[in-house]
Amino acid sequence: MKNLSCLLVVFLIGISDVSAQELRCNISISSSKIQGANRNVFRTMQADLYEFMNNRKWTDHVYDIDERIECNIFIQLDEQVSSDEFKGSMTVQLRRPVYGASYETTLLNIKDKDFHVRYVEFQPMEFNETSNSDNLTSLMAYYAYIILGMDYDSFAPEGGTEYFQKAQQIVNNSQNSIYEGWKAYESERNRYWLIENILNRSYSGFRQCIYRYHRLGLDKMGDRLEEGRSEIAESLRLLQRLFRNRPNLYIFPIFFDAKADELVNIFSGSYPDEKNRVLAILNEIDPSNGTKYEKIKEDNTFNLNNE
Template sequence: MLIFVGNGIGQELRCNVTVSARGIQGANQNLFRTMQSDLYDFMNNRKWTDHVYSYDEKIRCNILIRLDEQISADEFKGSIQVQLTRPIFNTSYTSTVLNIKDNDFHCKYVEFQPLEFNETSNRDNLTNIMAFYAYVILGFDYDTFSEEGGTEYFQKAQAIVNNSQNARERGWKAFESERNRYWLIENVLNKSYSSFRTCMYNYHRNGLDLMSEKVEEGRANIADALRDIQKVFRRRPSTYILQMFFDAKADELVNIFSKSFPDERNRVMAILNEVDPSNGRKYEKIAENEGF
């Protein structure tokens, strides 16, 4: 595995990029080192917004690309995992906002050839995927600081999806899967599921950020925010953004509410067991009143 962690000198993102090509036997590892360095520069040194960030304000995220198959000298398939974390006000704690694994990573890469991204075409699937997730990262980060504050960036991600409808690579079209890039951005911008974004704001800004000063009030706001997730579930249980939410938040929720009052714990557990039964065993720790 190759790991590239720079000084974060760049624009909005402080993005660590890792490329693993262990699944490809006999491959030229120098190629993947160069690919990794190029992708790091693409994510960190490109200006994605009109805003000015200090070093400490940069958005912390991680991208892990696993290449499992080499189709030709310059064509690869694998997966990409995207993680976004957010600092919590007045603490050293960082909360995981996103933890997405996308199994439809298919790209061409030519060593030493500049990476080009065009917002109005699907010329290069590699830079389209990376730019898509850059805007998704920005959108979710902004949503946690102001209500629906990330709309502009989600719309940019949606434009990339729209431009990629004729792409031969998977991941961009509705009929290919119920959990891909198309459905991620469709769910986020779908007004029928707007309570999801309300939850993201209240969970982080009125919940976690408040807990350093007012633990009980902040925790109660998080419990209320989960009702918004419940609304999405009752509208459409298989919605992709629900899986995304709990992939990022299940362990954190156990940590928060295992220190809660009995009535609050019971209310939260009832919601969690309804909307996220797959993590039911994990949520049993809440009832045991144990942190970790």
């Protein structure tokens, strides 16, 4: 009987290795600004959030271990409001491998300044899909679906719609929440407006850009450098047309916070006409990074296997 039990454990471990969850999410929590607190609480919180993000099944798809989506979440705790209530910020980063290369591109690099949650050590973390009964799990689930949606959009035209809709449902469920970040009137740059911009059909050029930039652009650059780079340049025209109609959309800083440095690397190895066209687009729709984009005028070769 003992040998049979051992075999069963090995079998179950083997199954878990074959069918992995979707995310490989690294969680970091900094609590250095909170003095006199029990540090074990923050270590337990980090472990619980890691398990919540990585061991929950977020889709109906089957992933291998090496297919899991790489992402990072950094939580900066600034204030302990009460024994189980914390405020701070949360940075979410998403990376995606480029086909046929060792290079990984950043898809998302977003800072959420409205991290305000309750956390009770050793209490089970339960996410309710029909209401915001726990702001911490609702917030984490929201970004899990944003991560999935962005990743799927980069591989297929509007491939992430199902997951963006799930993120939108969390926003809808949170309209009566006492916590900030979920409502339209609170800010022009929060969770409400992020998902509203992504799913708004009038702004579909953004999602078209995500697909064209990554699947038709970066994924081709390993074998067909100039063709892939040209597709990326054309993807920026989609953003330019959108910008001329709605210049203040939240999705613009979201895109360029992730892509500004990469765009410099990609187009500094281009030919003069393409450099000038891309520079004109970037200076129009992302003037805050204008000094950075001046480096495109330099001549540097972008190597997907050495970045």
